[in-house]
Amino acid sequence: MYINRFYSFFILYFIFCFTKSQHIKDSLSYRNIDDVIITGQYSPQSLAKSIYQVEIISEQDIKNRAASTLADVLNYNLNFLVVPKQDTGDSQVSLFGLNGQYFKVMIDNIPLVSDNGMGNTIDLTKINLDNVEQIEIVRGSMGVDYGSNSLTGIINIITKKKIPEKWKISGYTQEESVGNEYDWKEKGRHIQSLEVSHNLSNKWFISAGINSNNFQGFFDNKEGKRYYENDGKRGYEWLPKQQWNANALISFKSKNFSAFYKVQFLDEIIKYYNPIVKYAPLYLGGLYTYSSTDRDYNTQRWLHHVFLKTRFFNQIDYNGDFSYQEQNRKYRDYIYDIGKREVFNFKNPYKSYAKTEAWYNRGTFSNFIKSKILDFQLGYEINLIEGFRAANSASIAGLNVSGFQEDVRKHLDNYDIFISSEIRTNVGLSLRPGFRSSFNSKFENQYSYSFAMKYELSKLSDIRAEFSSSNRTPNFDELYTYFVDSNHDIQGNSDLNPEKGYSTAIHWNQKIISNNDLKTSFNLSTIYIELKDKIELSTVSIVPLHYKYINIDKYSSWGIQGGNSFQYKNIDFSLGASVFGISRKLNDNINGIHVTVPNDKYLYNFQLNSNVNYTIQKWETTISIYYKYTGKESGYIYDSNSDSFYLGKQEDFNQLDASIRKYLFKNKIEITAGVRNIFDIKNVNTTAAQSGAHQGPISSINLFYGRSYFLKLGFNLDF
Template identity: 20%
Template sequence: MKKKIFIAAAVVISSQLQAQQDSTKLLNEVVVTATKFPIKQSLTGKVVTVITREQLESNSGKSLTEVLNTQGGLIVNGITNSPGTNQDVYLRGASAGKTLVLIDGIPAYDVSGISGAFDLNLIDVNQVERIEILKGSQSTLYGSDAIAGVINIITKKGGDKKVNATANLSAGSYNTYKAAVGLNGTANKTNYNIQYTNLNSKGFSSAYDKAGNKNFDKDGIDENIFRANISQKITDKLLLKFTSQFSKYKTDLDASAFTDDADYTAATKNSLAGIGADYTFGNNIVHFNYNYNKTQRIYKDDSASIGGFAKYSKGEYNGKAHFIEAYTNLFIKKNTTVLIGADYRQQVTDQNYLSISSFGPFTTALGDSAKVNQLGVYASLVLKDLKGFSLEVGSRYNSFNKYGDAFTFSFNPSYLINNSIKIFGNISSGFKAPSLYQVYSEYRNPDTELKPEKSLSIETGVQYEKENVNIRAVYFIRNVKDVIAFYSSGAPSYASYYVNADKQKDKGLELEAAITVDKIRFTINYTNLDGYIETKKGTKDTAFFNLYRRPKQTINLNAGFDICKNWNMNIGLQTIGKRFEAVYAAPPIEMPAYYVWNVYSSYKICKMAKAFIDLKNITDEKYFEVNGYNSRRFNFMAGVTLSF
């Protein structure tokens, strides 16, 4: 059966009529994340990947993390588990929390979590205009958590018309239904965008029923997301911006790998609110932003269906973050720009947990005294196109009231040959501050304060673009010192706490290409990854591979084409290599490699309506992203997008 599907896919590709429009001209594409002001990709030595609005629209029915998971060097673990599953972002093999998520250039955190990583379940892809993925250490411009890079999610703004209404309605496998509606426009110097999304799915059992006869219950999700952006042009020089987002979802959980729990739930709420201003003087702009981020997570297990250790448990985790920044880009000369900025962050959490087992009640609590403040100042100099040569150099000084100080730098040269070949090399340092949980919980270090993890990244590469070919190759090395590890002394005291003890050394190769051949547009990326950690055992240093759940080799291949004027199709293949899964008090286990075929097709019914269908895992491959937890077999989403 699988061979027949492969042959059919090949026939479809080779017998197409018209190709997808060429969009391989990437060196002239303008990006903002690399330098915090607009710049052509050809003029920056940084490695940037852009997911455009057109690409997002051709992926209707997918989640944000499903789109991200096909990018070179980027793995999102958990995307094919049951809806609502926690999704860890691994960029270039870095662990969770070491890739900073930006929403419209503003850092987004969950300061109540162990890693501090923002929950990408809280963002709907229908509300996103474009995504810029900036790889390599970016702490000089963006501060803590940007050791592996940043993912800048740029949301939709108002359109050119006074009123424009949109809707996206879809349904699919596992009794999944999704509705997204929006209203946007521009009137009297006011630009507005309002959007609402509801997602509901009955789902399937999160835990894998190994015996096949235990009738594990389904684990679903109910989610609502509301977002509004408003900008007002006060004068020709002054622009005010207001943003808000409220997200909440409730999802069912299971006790652990291979273990069901019929009444274990998680409820997450997140509120984002911000105000900003841009003031233009000459060719220069001063930017000011303030953002408030509040997250609440409640985990509750309160019935006779006991899948874990406790008979009853409830945990509530609250986090609040304030972010203030001001920066300006000064265009000194035609080829010279200086960026100067400062930001201030305050993070607070309060947490409490209660469990009742046969041994009695157990409680932990963190008051709102669990607080950290940090102040950062930074500057960079950008030289552009000096007879093909471009350079960015920058530095940041970050001061914490709890951890001590951190200093970072970046050095990013590049050289453009004949407007088609870019050679680049980057050296940059980064840092990740300890999370509030690591510093204030019952597992805080009793002897010394934790220090930030500090990294040094080196990358070199070449990018070639001509006519219908765009190819990029990058080799990177990343070394991290003072890695925060969880230490346990064992018997008889069983003392357990976080320490700065280890060194992490990672390296990898990324190959990416976009090629149009015989009217078919192919995109392909290949990632080869390796890494290990050095840790002390007694008086000796021990090194071992520790990139758990991160495959050493990954391939993503997509072929897109137009069957006719209004009908297009994309066929995608993802192969995930072998990887290892950590097991408590036992050696890690090897997880088998797997592959997934996907087919997406859309048809433009009229100017205002488009129908689509997204077929995923069409060969019904059985695989596991995480040991003991189910992944989606063949499934689909189908629907219609409307614009008025």
């Protein structure tokens, strides 16, 4: 039913587009300043000239939402779903039904370090957006341009590197309720930010910024850290967390050479309050008191990035990115004296349970020949990663899948070379074939290939098509997990093979310029993704119960996504919709016997999103509304009692945010107020989510903490 409605909608709009086009002005009289993009390009260029279909989230859109983290904005994009993990305070995100291991998150073309390597399984709530110019999204495989683990797409965060003024000092403070919970000290969300930028000369530029984001947790039905009854109500439904983000940049730019050095630092502390309360002396001979053993989780992440752009022989362009990154995940336990409301042994040192260090270098050479018709790019990528897991890290981090009985430290290194060419004809057709060869220190050589094309139907219409492959290398846990005791037998598999996947997509874009200042753009895309040798934690025996990671599943997804945007005077309106289906051929080995899903038909999900921005220029005020509908989902779940799979379902839900942003004193002061999650959604009922290693389904997932309100006061001083 959803598919029929979806197709009907686009057929009607297709007719409307070409009927309306009879009244279009001469396209040569229309001038539009295109957004400049970086992702997948030989050099920065306009969005209209890109051979890839690139989506942009602008700085103004981030400000209208009063978004402080990447999770705040992506949750409203089609086919993205951010799911928080209440037991650890982290979050997981999926795209096209595949988790964060299948798309890359980058900052200025550099994959961001994570627990499992570079760019993947990134917690989006740990990425601050204060210094961001725009966010670029490419859906579908980008294996040739950005290597393995990019099957479903790329998210590239572009930071600011220049200002038009001599000096700019900006900052803000933001107060936000968490659901209906708020006060100045112990409830709500409290954010402060300061950014300073300065043009030292016409060649040199420096900037620095700092941000504090204090999320005080969500009580809901819990009673907080001072509750002393031993009935399981102590603590928080959503764990409190304090984040500090800092960044600094120095850049130089001349005619044939430019460079910058950038450093970013994250320090996050998540507080876990144990629901188990004891009534006993804290030390020998002490008085009886109520206490509990609590835990702090600390994540520290450093990103150092050096970028060089130069020209050899007055012609060949070289772009080089050099990066060192480190992420260290630590914890410490301490005793909290509930009666006295003080910590008994807070000076316990932090202990590391997961650490990743990475050296990264990516370089490209282009502009070999002076031709408007042909260009090609040679590139290399070096990725040296060392991962560490402490013994019993599963129980330390609150995980429910993998663990280690002894400290594990391993190296995974990658050396890639890639080449692509871009052919531009005089009939509006552009072609871009590409190939990448990857040499890994552990796995056999992997190869990726791609072919992209763009054809201009007219000055206002074009078609893009892409076919590309991408592999996914097994992560640290899948390779080296070893957690065996009287109750568990969960083991990694060092003989795993990289997963093999590819995607193909077709995009149609149409602009319409009418006589009454109405500007309309329309896009329609279809995408297909296939993944073979998908790695799953599989049951290899029942007695004794034994789980192991195996290349066993096959996954495919396909669907249609479309969007409209209308601009009429002071109103911007957009509407998007998608229908995507997922097919998984699930297998399990039970004592050597295959157990398979009854059929592998596609299970479809419908999504709809929309936003409206209305600017009252006289009042320097913008009113914004953001909406997303996520339809019902289905998925097969393994039932260990019957050694079979059954079809689980998840309810649909709606999201709605609204805000108003106003400038005062010639844009020096900025006030934004709004409401998030107006429909007051907290839990979504589901039987289509697994709780852990074949532990059966859960009854609901906690996606949000209810309706919340925010007020943001900012300032912008430039001189």
